[in-house]
Amino acid sequence: MAEHEQVREHEHVRVAVVGSGFGGLGAAVRLRREGVTDFVVLERADSVGGTWRDNSYPGCACDVPSHLYSFSFAPNPDWPRAFSGQRHIRAYLERVTDLFGLRPHIRFNSEVKRMTWNGELLRWDIETSRGTLSADLVVSATGPLSEPRIPDVPGLDSFPGKVFHSARWDHDYDLRGKRVAVVGTGASAVQIVPAIQPEVGRLTLFQRTPPWVMPRVDRAIGGAERWLYRRLPVTARVRRGLLWGIRELQVQAFTRHPEELGFVERLARRNLARAVKDPALRAKLTPGYRIGCKRILLSNTYYPALAQPNVDVVAGGLAEVRGSTLVGADGSEAEADAIVFGTGFHVTDMPIAERVVGADGRTLAEAWKDGMEALRGASAAGFPNWLSIIGPNTGLGNSSMILMIESQLNYLADFLRRLDALGGRAALDARPAAVRAWNRRVQERMKRTVWNTGGCTSWYLDANGRNTTIWPGTTSEFRRATRRVDPAEYEVLRAPARGNASPRKAAEVGA
Numbered sequence: 001m002a003e004h005e006q007v008r009e010h011e012h013v014r015v016a017v018v019g020s021g022f023g024g025l026g027a028a029v030r031l032r033r034e035g036v037t038d039f040v041v042l043e044r045a046d047s048v049g050g051t052w053r054d055n056s057y058p059g060c061a062c063d064v065p066s067h068l069y070s071f072s073f074a075p076n077p078d079w080p081r082a083f084s085g086q087r088h089i090r091a092y093l094e095r096v097t098d099l100f101g102l103r104p105h106i107r108f109n110s111e112v113k114r115m116t117w118n119g120e121l122l123r124w125d126i127e128t129s130r131g132t133l134s135a136d137l138v139v140s141a142t143g144p145l146s147e148p149r150i151p152d153v154p155g156l157d158s159f160p161g162k163v164f165h166s167a168r169w170d171h172d173y174d175l176r177g178k179r180v181a182v183v184g185t186g187a188s189a190v191q192i193v194p195a196i197q198p199e200v201g202r203l204t205l206f207q208r209t210p211p212w213v214m215p216r217v218d219r220a221i222g223g224a225e226r227w228l229y230r231r232l233p234v235t236a237r238v239r240r241g242l243l244w245g246i247r248e249l250q251v252q253a254f255t256r257h258p259e260e261l262g263f264v265e266r267l268a269r270r271n272l273a274r275a276v277k278d279p280a281l282r283a284k285l286t287p288g289y290r291i292g293c294k295r296i297l298l299s300n301t302y303y304p305a306l307a308q309p310n311v312d313v314v315a316g317g318l319a320e321v322r323g324s325t326l327v328g329a330d331g332s333e334a335e336a337d338a339i340v341f342g343t344g345f346h347v348t349d350m351p352i353a354e355r356v357v358g359a360d361g362r363t364l365a366e367a368w369k370d371g372m373e374a375l376r377g378a379s380a381a382g383f384p385n386w387l388s389i390i391g392p393n394t395g396l397g398n399s400s401m402i403l404m405i406e407s408q409l410n411y412l413a414d415f416l417r418r419l420d421a422l423g424g425r426a427a428l429d430a431r432p433a434a435v436r437a438w439n440r441r442v443q444e445r446m447k448r449t450v451w452n453t454g455g456c457t458s459w460y461l462d463a464n465g466r467n468t469t470i471w472p473g474t475t476s477e478f479r480r481a482t483r484r485v486d487p488a489e490y491e492v493l494r495a496p497a498r499g500n501a502s503p504r505k506a507a508e509v510g511a
Contacts, residue, residue, distance in 0.1 A: 015039035015416075016126055016135035018112050018352070021050015023141030023389035023405050025093060026071060029100045030409040033073075034416060040135075041102065042128060044111035048097050051145045052090045055188070057169040059195030060086035063187060063216075063298045067236060068243040068400040074099065075236050077229030083218045083298075116357040117384060122427045122495050124385065136427075137419070139412060140352060141389040144469070147346040151183075155321035162338040166192060167345070173338065177201045181326050181336040183318050185211050186459075187297055189342035193311075194301035202310050204326065204334040208317030209456065210284065212268045212291040216298035244475070247399040251474045254292050254397055258450035265291040275303030284315045293454025295397060347469055348372060348462035358382040359429065372468040373439040375489060376482050377404075378411055379430035384493055385419075387412055393442050394478070395460070395469045397451060403475040411482040418485050425495040434489035445472040 014036060017027045020043040031039050047053055062069050066079035069089070074096050080088060097103060107130065114127040115138060123134045148165040150156075156163070164170045166188040179202045182189055190211065197203050229236040253260040268291055276282045285306065287294075306313055316329030326334050348371075353364035359382050367382060374380045377394035378387045387408075394404050419426060446452050446467050451460050460469040471478055 011040075011131075011133040012123070013038050013040050013133065013135050015137045015139060016124065016133065017041045017139045017141055019043065019050060019141035019143060019146070019389075020045075020048040020097075020106060021052065021141065021143050021146075022071075022093070022402060023143055023408075024048075024050070024139075025096055025102060026402075026405050026409050027139045027141055027389060027412060028102045028105060029071070029073065029096070030413055031416075032100060032102075034413050036416065039105055040133070041106045042110045042112055042126070043106055043108050044129070046108050047094075048106070049090045049093050050143055051167070052086055052093060054146070054167045055169075056086060056171070057166045057188060057192050057195075059191035060188070061191060062086075062089060063295075064400045065243050066221075067240045068247075069402055071096065071402060072240075072406060075229075075233065075240070077233070077236055078226050079221055081218055081220055083216065112352070112355060114355050114357065115386075117359050117386075119359055119493075120496055122384070122425050122493060137385045137387070137416070139387050139389060140356070140391075142350065142352045143390055144347040144350060144395065145345045147351045148341070149344050149346050150341050151318075151343055153318055153321055155323075156339075158323060159321050159336075159339065160324055161336060164338075164340060166340060166342040175200050175338065178337040179335055180204070181206060181318070181334060181339045182342060183339060184342035184344070185209065186342055186344055187295060188344075190297045190299050190302045192340065192342060194299070194305035197305040197308055197311060200310070202312070202334075204312045204314060204336065205306065206314045206318040206326070206328060207284070208329075209289075209294070210287045211294060211297045212265070212287050213271065213297045213299055213302055214264075214268055215271055216300050218300075244399070244403070248474050248476060250398055254451070255445070255449045255472050258290060258292065258448075258453055261290060261292050261450060264296075268296075272303060276307050278307065281307065281313060284313050287456075289456035290450055290454035292397065292450040293456035294458045344459050347459050356383065356386065358386075359384060371462050371464055371466045373435055375430040375435045375438050376411060377471070377478075378408060378415075378482070379428075379435070379490075381430045381432040381435045384427040384429035387415060392468050393439075394471050396475070397460075397470055399475055404471065404478060407475070407479040407482045410479070411485065414483070414485045418487065418490075422492060427493040428485075428490040429493055431489055431491055434486075438489075442472060443467075446470070 017024050020041050024041055028041050066084040070076050076092055111129040116125045118125050123136055124138045125134050148167045162173050175196055176199045180200045181204045183206045185207045314328035314332050319329040320327040326336050356364040372392035374391045377391040389408050449472050451467055451470050460467050462468050
Protein backbone atom coordinates (compact mmCIF):
# COMPACT_ATOMS: atom_id res chain seq x y z
CA MET A 1 0.00 0.00 0.00
CA ALA A 2 1.27 3.45 -0.91
CA GLU A 3 2.73 5.42 1.99
CA HIS A 4 0.45 8.37 1.46
CA GLU A 5 -2.61 6.14 2.00
CA GLN A 6 -1.55 5.46 5.58
CA VAL A 7 -1.92 7.62 8.66
CA ARG A 8 1.39 7.37 10.48
CA GLU A 9 1.51 7.19 14.28
CA HIS A 10 2.11 10.61 15.89
CA GLU A 11 2.14 12.40 12.56
CA HIS A 12 1.55 16.11 12.95
CA VAL A 13 0.31 18.40 10.18
CA ARG A 14 -0.62 22.01 10.02
CA VAL A 15 -4.11 21.32 8.63
CA ALA A 16 -6.32 18.24 8.61
CA VAL A 17 -9.26 18.33 6.20
CA VAL A 18 -12.06 15.84 6.84
CA GLY A 19 -13.88 14.67 3.72
CA SER A 20 -13.09 14.69 0.00
CA GLY A 21 -16.26 15.94 -1.60
CA PHE A 22 -16.58 19.40 -3.13
CA GLY A 23 -15.86 21.07 0.24
CA GLY A 24 -12.81 18.99 1.14
CA LEU A 25 -11.24 19.08 -2.30
CA GLY A 26 -11.91 22.81 -2.56
CA ALA A 27 -10.17 23.33 0.80
CA ALA A 28 -7.20 21.26 -0.36
CA VAL A 29 -6.85 23.29 -3.55
CA ARG A 30 -7.07 26.56 -1.62
CA LEU A 31 -4.44 25.40 0.88
CA ARG A 32 -2.00 24.64 -1.92
CA ARG A 33 -2.75 28.00 -3.54
CA GLU A 34 -1.98 29.69 -0.22
CA GLY A 35 1.39 27.91 -0.14
CA VAL A 36 0.32 25.40 2.52
CA THR A 37 1.50 21.90 1.66
CA ASP A 38 1.65 20.43 5.18
CA PHE A 39 -1.88 19.06 5.23
CA VAL A 40 -3.83 15.83 4.85
CA VAL A 41 -7.33 15.03 3.64
CA LEU A 42 -8.94 12.29 5.74
CA GLU A 43 -11.45 10.29 3.72
CA ARG A 44 -13.41 7.34 5.11
CA ALA A 45 -14.03 5.78 1.69
CA ASP A 46 -11.58 4.54 -0.93
CA SER A 47 -12.15 7.33 -3.45
CA VAL A 48 -13.03 11.01 -3.65
CA GLY A 49 -16.43 12.45 -4.46
CA GLY A 50 -18.43 12.75 -1.26
CA THR A 51 -22.16 12.69 -1.88
CA TRP A 52 -21.52 12.31 -5.63
CA ARG A 53 -19.63 9.11 -4.91
CA ASP A 54 -22.18 7.73 -2.46
CA ASN A 55 -25.32 8.54 -4.45
CA SER A 56 -25.22 6.33 -7.52
CA TYR A 57 -28.90 5.43 -7.71
CA PRO A 58 -30.64 5.16 -11.10
CA GLY A 59 -31.35 8.59 -12.54
CA CYS A 60 -29.07 10.47 -10.12
CA ALA A 61 -28.34 13.96 -11.43
CA CYS A 62 -27.87 17.53 -10.26
CA ASP A 63 -30.69 20.08 -10.19
CA VAL A 64 -28.26 22.98 -10.58
CA PRO A 65 -26.98 23.83 -14.10
CA SER A 66 -23.60 22.24 -14.85
CA HIS A 67 -21.70 25.45 -15.54
CA LEU A 68 -22.73 26.80 -12.15
CA TYR A 69 -22.07 23.53 -10.36
CA SER A 70 -18.30 23.58 -10.69
CA PHE A 71 -15.41 25.48 -9.14
CA SER A 72 -14.70 28.91 -10.60
CA PHE A 73 -10.99 28.02 -10.53
CA ALA A 74 -11.58 24.72 -12.38
CA PRO A 75 -14.13 25.33 -15.16
CA ASN A 76 -15.23 22.34 -17.19
CA PRO A 77 -15.93 23.16 -20.87
CA ASP A 78 -16.95 19.56 -21.58
CA TRP A 79 -20.13 19.16 -19.56
CA PRO A 80 -22.30 16.91 -21.76
CA ARG A 81 -25.66 18.27 -20.58
CA ALA A 82 -27.12 21.45 -19.17
CA PHE A 83 -27.85 19.45 -15.99
CA SER A 84 -25.20 16.81 -15.48
CA GLY A 85 -25.62 13.34 -14.08
CA GLN A 86 -23.82 11.80 -11.12
CA ARG A 87 -21.27 9.98 -13.26
CA HIS A 88 -20.03 13.16 -14.91
CA ILE A 89 -19.91 15.15 -11.67
CA ARG A 90 -17.92 12.44 -9.95
CA ALA A 91 -15.53 12.28 -12.92
CA TYR A 92 -15.11 16.06 -12.67
CA LEU A 93 -14.06 15.74 -9.01
CA GLU A 94 -11.56 13.03 -9.92
CA ARG A 95 -10.08 15.38 -12.55
CA VAL A 96 -9.86 18.23 -10.04
CA THR A 97 -8.01 15.89 -7.67
CA ASP A 98 -5.42 15.07 -10.34
CA LEU A 99 -5.21 18.55 -11.88
CA PHE A 100 -4.20 20.14 -8.57
CA GLY A 101 -2.00 17.27 -7.37
CA LEU A 102 -4.11 16.41 -4.35
CA ARG A 103 -3.72 12.62 -4.21
CA PRO A 104 -0.47 12.61 -2.19
CA HIS A 105 -2.35 14.47 0.56
CA ILE A 106 -5.35 12.12 0.74
CA ARG A 107 -5.58 9.34 3.32
CA PHE A 108 -8.24 6.96 2.01
CA ASN A 109 -10.08 4.49 4.27
CA SER A 110 -9.33 6.79 7.21
CA GLU A 111 -12.59 7.44 9.01
CA VAL A 112 -12.34 10.00 11.80
CA LYS A 113 -13.40 8.42 15.08
CA ARG A 114 -12.55 11.27 17.45
CA MET A 115 -11.11 14.77 17.35
CA THR A 116 -10.08 16.21 20.72
CA TRP A 117 -8.76 19.70 21.39
CA ASN A 118 -5.44 19.66 23.27
CA GLY A 119 -5.35 22.94 25.20
CA GLU A 120 -1.73 22.56 26.30
CA LEU A 121 -0.27 22.02 22.87
CA LEU A 122 -2.96 24.04 21.02
CA ARG A 123 -3.66 21.29 18.55
CA TRP A 124 -6.29 18.76 17.59
CA ASP A 125 -5.54 15.12 18.46
CA ILE A 126 -7.26 12.98 15.87
CA GLU A 127 -8.10 9.29 16.03
CA THR A 128 -8.89 7.58 12.73
CA SER A 129 -9.60 4.03 11.67
CA ARG A 130 -6.02 3.88 10.36
CA GLY A 131 -4.12 5.45 13.25
CA THR A 132 -3.64 8.76 15.05
CA LEU A 133 -2.30 12.17 14.11
CA SER A 134 -2.53 15.77 15.26
CA ALA A 135 -3.16 19.06 13.50
CA ASP A 136 -2.97 22.75 14.30
CA LEU A 137 -6.20 23.39 12.38
CA VAL A 138 -9.11 21.16 11.39
CA VAL A 139 -11.36 21.84 8.40
CA SER A 140 -14.53 19.77 8.68
CA ALA A 141 -15.93 19.17 5.20
CA THR A 142 -18.07 16.11 5.85
CA GLY A 143 -21.10 17.82 4.35
CA PRO A 144 -24.76 17.68 5.41
CA LEU A 145 -25.70 15.01 2.85
CA SER A 146 -23.36 12.29 4.04
CA GLU A 147 -25.20 10.21 6.65
CA PRO A 148 -28.45 8.59 5.40
CA ARG A 149 -31.53 8.85 7.58
CA ILE A 150 -33.89 5.87 7.72
CA PRO A 151 -37.04 6.47 9.76
CA ASP A 152 -37.92 4.25 12.68
CA VAL A 153 -40.82 2.36 11.11
CA PRO A 154 -42.51 -0.23 13.36
CA GLY A 155 -41.89 -3.76 12.08
CA LEU A 156 -39.16 -2.80 9.61
CA ASP A 157 -36.73 -5.25 11.18
CA SER A 158 -39.06 -8.11 10.33
CA PHE A 159 -39.33 -7.28 6.63
CA PRO A 160 -38.12 -10.37 4.72
CA GLY A 161 -37.13 -8.56 1.54
CA LYS A 162 -34.38 -6.14 0.54
CA VAL A 163 -34.03 -2.76 2.27
CA PHE A 164 -31.61 0.01 1.35
CA HIS A 165 -31.30 3.79 1.28
CA SER A 166 -30.99 5.74 -1.96
CA ALA A 167 -27.48 6.83 -0.95
CA ARG A 168 -26.43 3.21 -0.45
CA TRP A 169 -27.92 1.74 -3.60
CA ASP A 170 -27.51 -2.03 -3.96
CA HIS A 171 -26.54 -2.45 -7.61
CA ASP A 172 -26.37 -6.23 -7.18
CA TYR A 173 -30.08 -6.45 -6.42
CA ASP A 174 -32.17 -6.91 -9.57
CA LEU A 175 -35.38 -4.86 -9.43
CA ARG A 176 -36.82 -6.28 -12.65
CA GLY A 177 -40.30 -7.66 -12.09
CA LYS A 178 -40.16 -6.99 -8.36
CA ARG A 179 -42.72 -5.29 -6.15
CA VAL A 180 -40.82 -2.21 -5.02
CA ALA A 181 -41.79 0.38 -2.43
CA VAL A 182 -40.18 3.80 -2.54
CA VAL A 183 -40.47 5.77 0.70
CA GLY A 184 -40.10 9.53 0.40
CA THR A 185 -40.70 12.17 -2.26
CA GLY A 186 -37.59 14.33 -2.10
CA ALA A 187 -35.05 15.06 -4.81
CA SER A 188 -33.70 11.49 -4.88
CA ALA A 189 -37.10 9.81 -5.08
CA VAL A 190 -38.21 12.12 -7.87
CA GLN A 191 -35.29 10.84 -9.92
CA ILE A 192 -35.47 7.19 -8.83
CA VAL A 193 -39.18 6.62 -9.52
CA PRO A 194 -39.15 7.33 -13.27
CA ALA A 195 -35.82 5.51 -13.66
CA ILE A 196 -37.06 2.21 -12.21
CA GLN A 197 -40.79 2.37 -13.03
CA PRO A 198 -40.50 0.74 -16.50
CA GLU A 199 -38.68 -2.34 -15.18
CA VAL A 200 -40.35 -3.13 -11.85
CA GLY A 201 -43.46 -5.27 -11.61
CA ARG A 202 -45.23 -2.90 -9.24
CA LEU A 203 -44.10 0.35 -7.68
CA THR A 204 -45.71 1.79 -4.55
CA LEU A 205 -44.72 5.31 -3.60
CA PHE A 206 -45.24 6.17 0.06
CA GLN A 207 -45.62 9.93 0.05
CA ARG A 208 -45.72 11.82 3.32
CA THR A 209 -45.79 15.26 1.66
CA PRO A 210 -46.05 15.92 -2.09
CA PRO A 211 -43.33 18.13 -3.58
CA TRP A 212 -43.74 21.00 -6.00
CA VAL A 213 -42.27 19.86 -9.32
CA MET A 214 -41.30 22.12 -12.21
CA PRO A 215 -40.18 21.08 -15.71
CA ARG A 216 -36.48 20.34 -16.09
CA VAL A 217 -35.17 22.47 -18.96
CA ASP A 218 -32.37 20.09 -19.81
CA ARG A 219 -30.57 19.54 -23.10
CA ALA A 220 -27.49 17.92 -24.52
CA ILE A 221 -24.56 20.31 -25.02
CA GLY A 222 -23.29 19.69 -28.54
CA GLY A 223 -19.71 19.32 -29.69
CA ALA A 224 -19.61 22.74 -31.35
CA GLU A 225 -20.73 24.48 -28.17
CA ARG A 226 -18.17 22.61 -26.08
CA TRP A 227 -15.48 23.48 -28.63
CA LEU A 228 -16.42 27.14 -28.20
CA TYR A 229 -16.10 26.87 -24.41
CA ARG A 230 -12.65 25.30 -24.78
CA ARG A 231 -11.34 27.77 -27.35
CA LEU A 232 -12.94 30.86 -25.82
CA PRO A 233 -13.22 30.29 -22.05
CA VAL A 234 -14.80 33.71 -21.64
CA THR A 235 -18.00 32.30 -23.21
CA ALA A 236 -18.27 29.71 -20.43
CA ARG A 237 -17.65 32.42 -17.84
CA VAL A 238 -20.42 34.53 -19.35
CA ARG A 239 -22.80 31.57 -19.25
CA ARG A 240 -21.90 30.92 -15.62
CA GLY A 241 -22.38 34.59 -14.78
CA LEU A 242 -25.83 34.67 -16.35
CA LEU A 243 -26.90 31.53 -14.49
CA TRP A 244 -25.64 33.04 -11.25
CA GLY A 245 -27.25 36.44 -11.84
CA ILE A 246 -30.70 34.99 -12.54
CA ARG A 247 -30.62 33.08 -9.28
CA GLU A 248 -29.42 36.09 -7.33
CA LEU A 249 -32.43 38.04 -8.60
CA GLN A 250 -34.75 35.24 -7.48
CA VAL A 251 -33.54 35.28 -3.89
CA GLN A 252 -35.77 38.11 -2.65
CA ALA A 253 -38.87 36.09 -3.52
CA PHE A 254 -37.68 33.36 -1.15
CA THR A 255 -36.31 35.58 1.59
CA ARG A 256 -38.32 38.82 1.67
CA HIS A 257 -41.45 38.55 -0.48
CA PRO A 258 -42.74 34.96 -0.58
CA GLU A 259 -46.00 36.23 -2.07
CA GLU A 260 -44.07 36.82 -5.31
CA LEU A 261 -43.80 33.04 -5.69
CA GLY A 262 -47.49 32.82 -6.58
CA PHE A 263 -46.74 33.00 -10.30
CA VAL A 264 -44.25 30.14 -10.03
CA GLU A 265 -46.82 28.13 -8.10
CA ARG A 266 -49.35 28.58 -10.89
CA LEU A 267 -46.80 27.28 -13.38
CA ALA A 268 -46.20 24.24 -11.18
CA ARG A 269 -49.93 23.54 -10.93
CA ARG A 270 -50.20 23.76 -14.70
CA ASN A 271 -47.29 21.34 -15.05
CA LEU A 272 -49.09 18.85 -12.78
CA ALA A 273 -52.39 19.24 -14.63
CA ARG A 274 -50.77 18.59 -18.00
CA ALA A 275 -49.03 15.41 -16.85
CA VAL A 276 -51.67 13.86 -14.57
CA LYS A 277 -55.21 13.60 -15.94
CA ASP A 278 -56.69 11.49 -13.13
CA PRO A 279 -58.26 14.01 -10.71
CA ALA A 280 -57.88 11.69 -7.70
CA LEU A 281 -54.18 11.18 -8.32
CA ARG A 282 -53.72 14.87 -9.07
CA ALA A 283 -55.29 15.74 -5.73
CA LYS A 284 -52.83 13.42 -3.95
CA LEU A 285 -49.92 15.09 -5.71
CA THR A 286 -50.98 18.69 -5.04
CA PRO A 287 -48.99 20.25 -2.17
CA GLY A 288 -50.79 22.15 0.57
CA TYR A 289 -47.96 24.59 1.26
CA ARG A 290 -46.42 27.52 -0.57
CA ILE A 291 -43.98 26.66 -3.31
CA GLY A 292 -40.37 27.13 -2.20
CA CYS A 293 -41.01 26.11 1.41
CA LYS A 294 -39.42 22.78 0.48
CA ARG A 295 -36.88 22.62 -2.32
CA ILE A 296 -38.54 22.98 -5.71
CA LEU A 297 -37.82 19.81 -7.67
CA LEU A 298 -37.15 19.56 -11.40
CA SER A 299 -38.39 16.65 -13.52
CA ASN A 300 -40.10 15.97 -16.83
CA THR A 301 -40.65 12.29 -16.05
CA TYR A 302 -41.81 12.06 -12.41
CA TYR A 303 -45.49 12.85 -12.92
CA PRO A 304 -45.82 10.71 -16.10
CA ALA A 305 -44.26 7.78 -14.23
CA LEU A 306 -46.76 8.10 -11.37
CA ALA A 307 -49.61 7.98 -13.87
CA GLN A 308 -48.55 4.57 -15.20
CA PRO A 309 -50.77 1.53 -14.44
CA ASN A 310 -48.08 -0.28 -12.41
CA VAL A 311 -47.69 2.60 -9.92
CA ASP A 312 -49.65 3.35 -6.75
CA VAL A 313 -49.28 6.48 -4.63
CA VAL A 314 -50.02 6.14 -0.92
CA ALA A 315 -50.71 9.49 0.71
CA GLY A 316 -49.53 9.96 4.29
CA GLY A 317 -46.37 7.89 4.15
CA LEU A 318 -45.35 4.50 5.52
CA ALA A 319 -46.76 3.77 8.98
CA GLU A 320 -45.95 0.11 9.65
CA VAL A 321 -44.40 -3.04 8.20
CA ARG A 322 -46.06 -6.43 8.81
CA GLY A 323 -43.83 -9.03 7.25
CA SER A 324 -43.89 -8.31 3.53
CA THR A 325 -46.99 -6.14 3.88
CA LEU A 326 -46.46 -2.40 4.06
CA VAL A 327 -49.16 -0.34 5.72
CA GLY A 328 -49.70 3.30 4.83
CA ALA A 329 -50.80 6.03 7.20
CA ASP A 330 -54.16 5.96 5.39
CA GLY A 331 -54.60 2.27 6.25
CA SER A 332 -53.88 0.99 2.74
CA GLU A 333 -51.71 -2.09 2.32
CA ALA A 334 -49.17 -3.09 -0.31
CA GLU A 335 -46.99 -6.16 -0.76
CA ALA A 336 -43.33 -5.53 -1.45
CA ASP A 337 -40.17 -7.45 -2.25
CA ALA A 338 -37.92 -4.42 -1.69
CA ILE A 339 -38.05 -1.09 0.12
CA VAL A 340 -36.00 1.87 -1.08
CA PHE A 341 -35.77 4.75 1.38
CA GLY A 342 -35.35 8.16 -0.21
CA THR A 343 -35.71 9.80 3.18
CA GLY A 344 -32.78 12.16 3.23
CA PHE A 345 -29.88 12.62 5.61
CA HIS A 346 -28.87 13.64 9.12
CA VAL A 347 -28.58 17.34 8.34
CA THR A 348 -29.41 19.22 11.54
CA ASP A 349 -27.87 16.49 13.72
CA MET A 350 -24.70 15.69 11.78
CA PRO A 351 -22.99 12.60 13.27
CA ILE A 352 -19.53 14.20 12.95
CA ALA A 353 -20.56 16.55 15.78
CA GLU A 354 -20.59 13.61 18.19
CA ARG A 355 -16.91 12.95 17.41
CA VAL A 356 -15.55 16.48 18.01
CA VAL A 357 -14.52 17.27 21.61
CA GLY A 358 -13.85 20.93 22.35
CA ALA A 359 -11.89 22.95 24.88
CA ASP A 360 -14.30 22.34 27.77
CA GLY A 361 -14.60 18.59 27.18
CA ARG A 362 -18.02 18.82 25.55
CA THR A 363 -18.72 17.34 22.16
CA LEU A 364 -19.95 19.60 19.40
CA ALA A 365 -23.22 17.67 19.50
CA GLU A 366 -23.61 18.62 23.16
CA ALA A 367 -22.79 22.24 22.40
CA TRP A 368 -25.42 22.17 19.65
CA LYS A 369 -28.11 20.34 21.65
CA ASP A 370 -30.43 23.33 21.30
CA GLY A 371 -29.59 23.81 17.63
CA MET A 372 -26.56 24.25 15.39
CA GLU A 373 -24.92 27.66 15.24
CA ALA A 374 -21.55 28.81 13.98
CA LEU A 375 -19.97 32.18 13.38
CA ARG A 376 -20.32 32.94 9.66
CA GLY A 377 -21.18 29.29 9.15
CA ALA A 378 -17.65 28.26 10.09
CA SER A 379 -16.58 28.61 13.75
CA ALA A 380 -18.23 27.21 16.88
CA ALA A 381 -17.43 28.75 20.27
CA GLY A 382 -15.23 26.50 22.40
CA PHE A 383 -13.75 24.71 19.39
CA PRO A 384 -10.56 26.62 18.58
CA ASN A 385 -8.93 26.34 15.16
CA TRP A 386 -11.88 24.30 13.87
CA LEU A 387 -13.66 25.47 10.73
CA SER A 388 -16.64 23.95 8.98
CA ILE A 389 -17.31 23.97 5.25
CA ILE A 390 -21.07 23.98 4.61
CA GLY A 391 -21.74 24.60 8.27
CA PRO A 392 -24.93 25.90 9.92
CA ASN A 393 -27.06 28.27 7.84
CA THR A 394 -24.96 28.05 4.71
CA GLY A 395 -27.36 25.99 2.59
CA LEU A 396 -29.23 27.34 -0.42
CA GLY A 397 -32.73 26.86 -1.70
CA ASN A 398 -32.28 27.99 -5.27
CA SER A 399 -28.62 28.17 -6.31
CA SER A 400 -25.28 26.37 -6.34
CA MET A 401 -23.59 25.33 -3.11
CA ILE A 402 -20.24 25.64 -4.85
CA LEU A 403 -20.63 29.41 -4.57
CA MET A 404 -21.02 29.12 -0.80
CA ILE A 405 -18.11 26.70 -0.53
CA GLU A 406 -15.79 29.10 -2.35
CA SER A 407 -16.82 31.90 0.01
CA GLN A 408 -15.93 29.73 2.98
CA LEU A 409 -12.59 28.93 1.35
CA ASN A 410 -11.88 32.68 1.37
CA TYR A 411 -12.60 32.66 5.10
CA LEU A 412 -10.30 29.67 5.63
CA ALA A 413 -7.47 31.40 3.78
CA ASP A 414 -7.78 34.56 5.87
CA PHE A 415 -8.04 32.50 9.06
CA LEU A 416 -4.65 30.97 8.24
CA ARG A 417 -3.17 34.38 7.51
CA ARG A 418 -4.38 35.64 10.91
CA LEU A 419 -2.72 32.70 12.63
CA ASP A 420 0.52 33.39 10.75
CA ALA A 421 0.40 37.03 11.76
CA LEU A 422 0.05 36.08 15.43
CA GLY A 423 3.24 34.05 15.28
CA GLY A 424 4.28 31.27 17.60
CA ARG A 425 1.82 28.77 18.97
CA ALA A 426 -1.58 30.39 18.83
CA ALA A 427 -5.21 29.55 18.18
CA LEU A 428 -8.40 31.47 17.45
CA ASP A 429 -11.59 30.63 19.32
CA ALA A 430 -14.90 32.23 18.31
CA ARG A 431 -16.27 34.39 21.10
CA PRO A 432 -19.66 33.10 22.34
CA ALA A 433 -21.11 36.61 22.12
CA ALA A 434 -20.03 36.87 18.47
CA VAL A 435 -21.58 33.51 17.62
CA ARG A 436 -24.82 34.47 19.35
CA ALA A 437 -24.93 37.86 17.61
CA TRP A 438 -24.35 36.30 14.19
CA ASN A 439 -26.97 33.61 14.78
CA ARG A 440 -29.46 36.15 16.12
CA ARG A 441 -29.13 38.22 12.93
CA VAL A 442 -29.52 35.13 10.74
CA GLN A 443 -32.60 33.90 12.61
CA GLU A 444 -34.18 37.34 12.57
CA ARG A 445 -33.84 37.46 8.79
CA MET A 446 -35.16 33.91 8.58
CA LYS A 447 -38.53 34.83 10.09
CA ARG A 448 -39.95 36.27 6.88
CA THR A 449 -38.53 33.67 4.46
CA VAL A 450 -40.69 31.15 2.63
CA TRP A 451 -38.80 28.35 4.40
CA ASN A 452 -40.21 29.53 7.73
CA THR A 453 -43.57 30.94 6.64
CA GLY A 454 -44.57 28.63 3.78
CA GLY A 455 -46.53 26.15 5.90
CA CYS A 456 -44.38 23.05 5.50
CA THR A 457 -42.17 20.85 7.63
CA SER A 458 -38.86 20.34 5.88
CA TRP A 459 -35.38 18.99 6.54
CA TYR A 460 -34.26 22.60 6.76
CA LEU A 461 -35.78 22.75 10.27
CA ASP A 462 -34.30 21.10 13.35
CA ALA A 463 -36.15 19.27 16.13
CA ASN A 464 -36.98 22.62 17.74
CA GLY A 465 -38.46 24.04 14.55
CA ARG A 466 -35.51 26.40 13.93
CA ASN A 467 -34.06 26.77 10.47
CA THR A 468 -30.39 26.01 11.09
CA THR A 469 -29.68 24.97 7.53
CA ILE A 470 -30.45 27.70 4.98
CA TRP A 471 -28.74 31.04 4.34
CA PRO A 472 -31.41 33.79 4.24
CA GLY A 473 -29.72 35.97 1.64
CA THR A 474 -27.85 36.08 -1.63
CA THR A 475 -24.57 34.32 -2.34
CA SER A 476 -22.91 37.70 -2.90
CA GLU A 477 -23.99 38.81 0.59
CA PHE A 478 -22.44 35.69 2.06
CA ARG A 479 -19.25 36.23 0.11
CA ARG A 480 -18.93 39.72 1.55
CA ALA A 481 -19.59 38.40 5.06
CA THR A 482 -16.85 35.78 4.77
CA ARG A 483 -14.22 37.70 2.82
CA ARG A 484 -12.19 38.46 5.96
CA VAL A 485 -11.93 37.23 9.53
CA ASP A 486 -12.95 39.91 12.03
CA PRO A 487 -10.37 39.70 14.87
CA ALA A 488 -12.87 41.19 17.32
CA GLU A 489 -15.03 38.09 16.92
CA TYR A 490 -12.26 35.78 18.18
CA GLU A 491 -10.29 35.23 21.32
CA VAL A 492 -6.57 34.58 20.83
CA LEU A 493 -5.27 31.54 22.70
CA ARG A 494 -1.59 31.13 23.51
CA ALA A 495 0.25 28.01 24.64
CA PRO A 496 0.95 27.82 28.41
CA ALA A 497 4.23 29.45 29.40
CA ARG A 498 6.25 26.35 30.09
CA GLY A 499 9.22 24.62 28.58
CA ASN A 500 7.33 22.35 26.22
CA ALA A 501 8.64 21.76 22.73
CA SER A 502 6.74 23.20 19.84
CA PRO A 503 3.67 21.17 18.76
CA ARG A 504 5.52 19.87 15.73
CA LYS A 505 8.55 18.86 17.78
CA ALA A 506 6.35 17.30 20.44
CA ALA A 507 4.57 15.28 17.80
CA GLU A 508 7.84 14.09 16.36
CA VAL A 509 9.04 12.79 19.72
CA GLY A 510 5.72 11.08 20.35
CA ALA A 511 4.37 13.40 23.05
